[in-house]
Amino acid sequence: MAEGACIECxxxxxxxxxxxxxxxxxxxxxxxxxxxxxxxxxxxxxxxIAAPKVAAQLLGRIAALSEERLVExxxxxxxxxxxxxxxxxxxxxxxxxDAPWALIGRGNxxxxxxxxxxxxxxxxxxxxxxAYGREIARELGRELASAGMVVVSGLAFGIDGCAHRGALDxxxxxxxxxxxxxxxxxxxxxxxxxxxxxxxxxLSEFPPGATPWRWTFPARNRIMAALAGMTIVVEAxxxxxxxxxxDLAADLGRDLGAVPGPVTSRAxxxxxxxxxxxxxxxxxxxxxLDAMLGxxxxxxxxxxxxxxxxxxxxxxxxxxxxxxCDAVATATGLTAPTAAAALARxxxxxxxTCSSLGTYSRTxxxxxx
Amino acid sequence: MRNTLATCLLSVVPVLATARTxxxxxxxxxxxxxxxxxxxxxxxxxxxxxxxxxxxxxxxxVRAALVNCGFEFPLRRIVVNLAPASLRKAGPGMDxxxxxxxxxxxxxxxxxxxxxxxxxxELALDGSTRPVQGALAMAEAARESGAExxxxxxxxxxxxxxxxxxxxxxIETLGQLPGLVTGEWDPPRPEPLPLRLDTAPGAxxxxxxxxxxxxxxxxxxxxxxxxxLLMVGPPGAGKSLAASRLPSILPPLAPSEALEVARIASxxxxxxxxxxxxxxxxxxxxxxxxxxxxxxxxxxxxxELTRAHRGVLFLDELCEFKRDALEALRAPLxxxxxxxxxxxxxxxxxxxxxxVAAANPCPCGRGETDPDCTCAPFDVQRYQGKLSGALADRIxxxxxVRQPSAAEIGGAPGEPSAAVRERVCAARExxxxxxxxxxxxxxxxxxxxxxxxxxxxxxxLLADLYARQRLSGRAHDRALRLAQTIADLAGVEEIGEExxxxxxxxxxxDHG
Numbered sequence: 119m120a121e122g123a124c125i126e127c128x129x130x131x132x133x134x135x136x137x138x139x140x141x142x143x144x145x146x147x148x149x150x151x152x153x154x155x156x157x158x159x160x161x162x163x164x165x166x167i168a169a170p171k172v173a174a175q176l177l178g179r180i181a182a183l184s185e186e187r188l189v190e191x192x193x194x195x196x197x198x199x200x201x202x203x204x205x206x207x208x209x210x211x212x213x214x215x216d217a218p219w220a221l222i223g224r225g226n227x228x229x230x231x232x233x234x235x236x237x238x239x240x241x242x243x244x245x246x247x248x249a250y251g252r253e254i255a256r257e258l259g260r261e262l263a264s265a266g267m268v269v270v271s272g273l274a275f276g277i278d279g280c281a282h283r284g285a286l287d288x289x290x291x292x293x294x295x296x297x298x299x300x301x302x303x304x305x306x307x308x309x310x311x312x313x314x315x316x317x318x319x320x321l322s323e324f325p326p327g328a329t330p331w332r333w334t335f336p337a338r339n340r341i342m343a344a345l346a347g348m349t350i351v352v353e354a355x356x357x358x359x360x361x362x363x364x365d366l367a368a369d370l371g372r373d374l375g376a377v378p379g380p381v382t383s384r385a386x387x388x389x390x391x392x393x394x395x396x397x398x399x400x401x402x403x404x405x406x407l408d409a410m411l412g413x414x415x416x417x418x419x420x421x422x423x424x425x426x427x428x429x430x431x432x433x434x435x436x437x438x439x440x441x442x443c444d445a446v447a448t449a450t451g452l453t454a455p456t457a458a459a460a461l462a463r464x465x466x467x468x469x470x471t472c473s474s475l476g477t478y479s480r481t482x483x484x485x486x487x
Numbered sequence: 488m489r490n491t492l493a494t495c496l497l498s499v500v501p502v503l504a505t506a507r508t509x510x511x512x513x514x515x516x517x518x519x520x521x522x523x524x525x526x527x528x529x530x531x532x533x534x535x536x537x538x539x540x541x542x543x544x545x546x547x548x549v550r551a552a553l554v555n556c557g558f559e560f561p562l563r564r565i566v567v568n569l570a571p572a573s574l575r576k577a578g579p580g581m582d583x584x585x586x587x588x589x590x591x592x593x594x595x596x597x598x599x600x601x602x603x604x605x606x607x608x609e610l611a612l613d614g615s616t617r618p619v620q621g622a623l624a625m626a627e628a629a630r631e632s633g634a635e636x637x638x639x640x641x642x643x644x645x646x647x648x649x650x651x652x653x654x655x656x657x658i659e660t661l662g663q664l665p666g667l668v669t670g671e672w673d674p675p676r677p678e679p680l681p682l683r684l685d686t687a688p689g690a691x692x693x694x695x696x697x698x699x700x701x702x703x704x705x706x707x708x709x710x711x712x713x714x715x716l717l718m719v720g721p722p723g724a725g726k727s728l729a730a731s732r733l734p735s736i737l738p739p740l741a742p743s744e745a746l747e748v749a750r751i752a753s754x755x756x757x758x759x760x761x762x763x764x765x766x767x768x769x770x771x772x773x774x775x776x777x778x779x780x781x782x783x784x785x786x787x788x789x790x791e792l793t794r795a796h797r798g799v800l801f802l803d804e805l806c807e808f809k810r811d812a813l814e815a816l817r818a819p820l821x822x823x824x825x826x827x828x829x830x831x832x833x834x835x836x837x838x839x840x841x842x843v844a845a846a847n848p849c850p851c852g853r854g855e856t857d858p859d860c861t862c863a864p865f866d867v868q869r870y871q872g873k874l875s876g877a878l879a880d881r882i883x884x885x886x887x888v889r890q891p892s893a894a895e896i897g898g899a900p901g902e903p904s905a906a907v908r909e910r911v912c913a914a915r916e917x918x919x920x921x922x923x924x925x926x927x928x929x930x931x932x933x934x935x936x937x938x939x940x941x942x943x944x945x946x947x948l949l950a951d952l953y954a955r956q957r958l959s960g961r962a963h964d965r966a967l968r969l970a971q972t973i974a975d976l977a978g979v980e981e982i983g984e985e986x987x988x989x990x991x992x993x994x995x996x997d998h999g
Contacts, residue, residue, distance in 0.1 A: 447700045476887030
């Protein structure tokens, strides 16, 4: 499928990979913010800035790469490529001056085919997320995917991983990586990466086998920002890489969304600051759809289950703060076995989660009507 | 002249005598042959054959007891050999056998039948007998070794008389031996210990647990299927109270089980006035070592696991137990016996017990959801990690215990133990009918668990959970065992949806 990319664009990818350590050196300090700027430069300029001593050598080596060899490397890594001159290349990326020349993908290319910004949502956030953030990310991912949106994220720990997992449960997702698409990074997300390769799409502007550098993450953030019509920050500290993505998205004129959190929570400082700056308030997937498509344009299909009176009573008890089965039985007046059975059913239906200590809490999954 | 006469006399009296006795090794009694040789020579009294300090000191006790009972202590060279020489002999229980063999060897007692009886007992300096540990096991061993009778201290008589098929002679003092030998004194067989059938009055009762319906339900299910139980809750919420009430709702010991328990109790000391019908309840402190739990200290002593045989082992503050102590619990929990290998030999001791554990939800004990909880999130995570690591895969039921409200504490007492025990016994009967005598649901093999009869709805419920939460095979079978117990309690043939749902709530969570 490498026919989708022209040789010049492919060579650019390989050049970026071989420039990895050189760019790492010059992109210190405000690492992130500079790398998209650098990527705006032409091959020659970039090599001259990053690696002046070996410039000629590098350019020569890249120019010597034959199309057959690159195609073979792609095939060996089970990847395909498309470039900015091709059909498959999403229009949304063409908006950016620093858009990647070629995209290397692994997984289902149909996800990219004719992808419009209003069909995709980028969910980003802290790697070190709280249980609240994880839950929200997962729910947003799941509900947006089930509403037909493509959920874009970066496969990182925390929010990213949860968003992907939620989306995989219900629909389509794209992971954009800062390394070759054939590398699962972080390594402990290998099984998630494999699932996305199977049912979704893993994208990167770097060729197979390229290792990640610090500067490559902000670089992939600009692809994430450009791909989707809206970028949502679920949780982020006040100086977080996720906020680079929102800056980039804002520069491209994309919508920004943020999930409000406690004002005392450091993990929510980033999104709360964005909200103060005028970002859309995201409480659930419906808020996202309303903001992107206009209010009421598309409704999240909410199941309207009718619960058995016992389940209803037990659910109300948990919602009002009774977390153990004992407390629920006492509060509802049900017998202990009946209360236990009700809680187990509610857990199975997804209304409740149970901790390893046997305490129940309410999930977002099913809104009570 | 007198010397010559003495020499002549000496040549006619026997110089060698053997007697049978036992030494306690774990809960088994090992036969020991006492050989006494009395020879001319400088007066001396030596005991050989790997005696421990207590056996070696028998010299002084035997000498004083003989003299104080009016016998003459031979002023000759006395060698006592305890065979087999390779077995370590422990404890003072061999005094009586040594004294009897010595009397025969010195010619003061003519007892042809000495080799056909077994003698066990400690001697006081005045010749009276003192009770020994493990008399029950020794009487059984005497029967197995073909002895006609066992002679033992009066206090051990009733205990030994539980063993049929061997004569039991209880003596109060060494001075009764000559009468016994000549047949002038023919003591009747002591009455065996009575087996009590119901709970001792004044035993802890489940009625003390007020309110807390879920905890009561969890206890009842645990007792009915002998499932292991973990209670998590703040300090003072009633975890220890609930655990200590468990023996009162477990079915009473069957006579054969009572004998097993009695044998262990007898090896650890003396039995009381009757065979207990209540199951043992052992609550070792959390500083206990692995050896303390499993047993096998220097003299291969019994551990807490064996002492809890047929009863309840309660581990309070589960997270505070040493890691190696908890690890040592694994294999015995699975197999129902502890194997101890030491330099002195290898032993298997029974330990089929029900495991009950309690833990606080976080280091400070209040629980994360309590606003007063001062624990750092990292500490809580580490603590809970310990909780899920510690024996978690051996725990069937998780009960979240909460602080009872004032209304509950001041309210009416709960259902008494007797009523709960009735339901538990009925459930156990159903299990025995299905699985065979003495077996319960917690012991079901995976094949047996999967053969449980499930209604269609219950099957859907379990399959749904299995698919959604990616249960492990073990967790799947655990849920089935629990559901079967709940169905047995409810008295239904087939596990219904309601029972399955309850089981899914009670089960311990694998993760998250």
